[in-house]
Amino acid sequence: MDKTVQPPKIGALDIFLAFAQISISGFGGVLFWARRVLVEQRRWLTDREFVDLLALGQLLPGPNVFNVAIMIGDRHAGLRGVFAAMAGFMGVPFLIVIGIGMLYEHYQALPLVQRGLTGMSAVAVGLLLANGIRMAMVLPRHWRPWLFGLLAFAGVGALRWPLIGVLAVLAPIAVAAAWRKVR
Amino acid sequence: MERADILALFLHFLMLSSMAIGGTQTVMPDMYRFVVDAHQWITGKQFADAYALAQAAPGPNVMYVTLVGWQVAGWMGAIATTLALVIPSTVFTLMFARVSARNPEAPLGRAIRRGLAPIAIGLTLASAWILVRSVNHDWRGYLATVLTVVLVMRTGINPLWLILAGALAGMAGLV
Numbered sequence: 001m002d003k004t005v006q007p008p009k010i011g012a013l014d015i016f017l018a019f020a021q022i023s024i025s026g027f028g029g030v031l032f033w034a035r036r037v038l039v040e041q042r043r044w045l046t047d048r049e050f051v052d053l054l055a056l057g058q059l060l061p062g063p064n065v066f067n068v069a070i071m072i073g074d075r076h077a078g079l080r081g082v083f084a085a086m087a088g089f090m091g092v093p094f095l096i097v098i099g100i101g102m103l104y105e106h107y108q109a110l111p112l113v114q115r116g117l118t119g120m121s122a123v124a125v126g127l128l129l130a131n132g133i134r135m136a137m138v139l140p141r142h143w144r145p146w147l148f149g150l151l152a153f154a155g156v157g158a159l160r161w162p163l164i165g166v167l168a169v170l171a172p173i174a175v176a177a178a179w180r181k182v183r
Numbered sequence: 184m185e186r187a188d189i190l191a192l193f194l195h196f197l198m199l200s201s202m203a204i205g206g207t208q209t210v211m212p213d214m215y216r217f218v219v220d221a222h223q224w225i226t227g228k229q230f231a232d233a234y235a236l237a238q239a240a241p242g243p244n245v246m247y248v249t250l251v252g253w254q255v256a257g258w259m260g261a262i263a264t265t266l267a268l269v270i271p272s273t274v275f276t277l278m279f280a281r282v283s284a285r286n287p288e289a290p291l292g293r294a295i296r297r298g299l300a301p302i303a304i305g306l307t308l309a310s311a312w313i314l315v316r317s318v319n320h321d322w323r324g325y326l327a328t329v330l331t332v333v334l335v336m337r338t339g340i341n342p343l344w345l346i347l348a349g350a351l352a353g354m355a356g357l358v
Contacts, residue, residue, distance in 0.1 A: 023241075023242050023243055024241045024242065025241065025343065026241060026242055026243055026244075030242075030243045030244075031307065032342065051300045051303065051304065052296040052297075052300055054300075054303050054307075055296060055299035055300045055302065055303035056279070056295075056296065056299070057276075058299070058302075058303045058306060059295075059299055060272070060275050060276050060279060061200060061201055061202060061203045061271055061272055061275055062200055062203055062207065062268065062269070062271060062272025062273075062275070062276070063203075063207055063243060063245040063268070063272060065243065066243065066245070066269065066272055067272055067276045070272070070273055070276040070277060070280070071276060071280045074277060074280050074281070075280070082273065082277065086269060086273065089243070090243075090265065090269060092242070093240075093241065093242025093243060093246050093249075094246070094249055094261070094265060096240060096241055096242055096246075097236070097237060097240050097242055097246040097249050097250055097253075098249070098250070098253050098258075098261060100236055100240045101233070101236065101250050101253055101254070104232065104236055108232070112354050115353045115354050115356060115358075116350040116351075116353045116354045117235065117239050117350075117353065118320075118324070118353045118358060119327065119349040119350050119351070119352045119353020119354065119357070119358040120239050120346055120349045120350045120353060121235075121238060121239060121349075122319055122324045122325075122327035122328050122331075122349055122353075122358050123327060123328070123331045123342075123345050123346050123348070123349030124238065124239070124346060124349070125311055125315045125319075125328055126327070126328040126329070126330070126331025126332045126335070126345075127331060127335060127342050127345070127346075128307070128310065128311040129308070129311040129315065129328065129331075129332050130331070130332045130335040130336050131307065131311075132304060132307040132308040132311050133308075133332070133336065134336070135303075135304045135307060136304050136308070139300070139301055139304065145300070145301035146301065148298075148301040148302055148305065149301035149302065149304045149305035149308075150305060151305065152301070152302040152304075152305030152306050152309065153305040153306070153308050153309045153312070155309075156305075156306055156309040157305075157306075157308065157309025157310070157312040157313055158309075158312070160313075164202075167302070170302055171298070171299060171302060174298035174299060174301065174302055175294055175295050175298035175299065176294075176298070177298060178293075178294040178295075178297040178298035179290065179291065179294035179298070181294075181297075182290045182293050182294045182297065183290055183294075
């Protein structure tokens with residue numbers, strides 16, 4: 001990691017609050033809020049570090065932003081930080097989602113509810129899209145990273161190939177190319 | 184719901200989430216097959232509803248896994264699927280973080296991060312692309328999505344207001 005602006009001490013409580021804020025704000029997905037809170041509001045990470053950590057979170061099994069939460073919790077407060085990140089990220093949403101499931105059983109038939117959900121979803125995917133565009137803007141102005149980004153997009157997004165297959169081919173080549181440059 | 188069934192649910196989801204490289208969307212079809220087709224614990228409609236609700240609800244989209252567990256077996260089911268989701272992820276991530284933290288400036292670690300970052304960006308845009316196409320039924324939905332992108336990138340508006348506006352526009356039949 002690069003030397004960056006970091007507050008003197010980030011404790012387990014800060015970590016719990018940050019990830020509770022991220023996950024509860026996450027209508028239609030948490031990635032947008034993860035970047036906003038960690039990079040823009042709390043400045044625990046630079047844009048570049050965020051993209052790097054997210055790349056790792058995507059390579060490791062499980063929910064991507066959850067993996068980022070675990071790494072940040074561990075980095076700043078060890079195992080206590082890990083449990084704080086877990087509780088913040090999954091604890092409150094766990095109760096919310098079950099409460100919403102109960103409500104849905106009663107009100108799912110209402111057309112008003114259905115239409116409201118459709119409008120919310122259209123906005124939510126716009127947030128995710130804006131996030132992807134912002135992340136792409138910090139890529140180096142060089143053809144190689146853009147080519148790998150485009151291939152990942154085309155394989156998984158346009159052609160709908162299985163992610164594991166796409167990663168198995170692209171990841172080693174991308175890392176090997178970066179390895180030659182880093183050395 | 185028998186205890187053995189909840190254990191089976193837990194173990195199957197545990198196995199799937201250990202393989203969920205790149206996010207949990209990749210293993211959703213296998214979760215569907217297990218609870219809907221193989222065991223017929225819930226219907227396909229219930230599964231799809233759980234997914235849509237978790238998208239709209241505050242919280243990570245992955246909480247659909249919790250909702251599916253809840254539909255299958257109430258609180259015990261919800262706890263079983265949620266734990267199955269987080270345990271492998273936490274263990275793998277911690278192992279990796281501890282190993283790489285020893286020498287964060289090692290060229291290989293940097294090469295892995297630099298090499299994978301563009302792929303992560305491409306996959307984020309791919310998820311957005313897939314969702315945009317599945318959520319929007321006509322040009323008005325696409326317009327709402329594009330307006331959101333422009334407003335978020337050009338202004339400092341709090342996105343929660345945009346989501347509220349989207350819900351109201353939907354109820355009014357505009358989207």
